[in-house]
Ligand SMILES: Cc1ncsc1CCOP(=O)(O)O
């Protein structure tokens with residue numbers, strides 16, 4: 001799975017929306033370019049329910065030709081033939097994930113330092129997620145707000161490495177994330193909690209397209 005478009009990377013799980021499948025379909029209609037199935041938190045689904053929900057999301061992504069990436073759960077990703085896996089520093093080791101899912105799948109890694117970015121590259125990551133750029137309400141154990149400093153450092157040191165910024169990103173604060181060198185923005189609440197998720201995705205896509213051209 002090469003040259004993936006990380007421009008507008010939506011992340012969601014069953015706890016992020018009342019009707020998650022209709023939110024995902026709206027986001028897909030609004031033009032998201034990548035989706036991450038992130039089923040985490042106190043009331044997250046497990047086992048058979050989690051797999052069934054993941055496959056419903058995967059089916060929608062397939063209809064819209066959008067890559068379907070699973071957060072952390074490597075076995076689920078393999079079981080349902082997902083397009084890739086995203087891992088955090090405390091999740092499964094990225095090199096192990098790469099070895100398990102094979103060369104043509106997507107491996108994404110959350111990084112919080114230059115050293116972690118270096119290690120992610122060595123492990124065979126296709127992209128890194130850097131944040132939280134701004135205050136986030138969607139991850140209770142998020143690291144301190146980092147701004148765009150690390151995005152600038154990593155994009156300067158590793159110009160070829162795809163970077164997505166994450167954390168509190170909206171249509172009005174996305175510009176600095178791209179200016180700092182990110183290839184894309186990762187979003188939960190600006191889309192999942194929006195009055196109209198399709199319009200929210202369209203607005204974010206418009207901003208992302210403006211900046212992706214200037215890269
Ligand atoms: C998963 C994750 N990692 C760092 S912040 C975050 C949550 C992003 O959610 P939101 O876009 O609602 O701030």
Ligand SMILES: C=C1C=NC(C)=NC1=N
Nearest residue numbers: 086110129130164166186
């Ligand atoms: C924590 C994360 C950072 N970045 C991305 C893309 N996904 C995540 N779940």
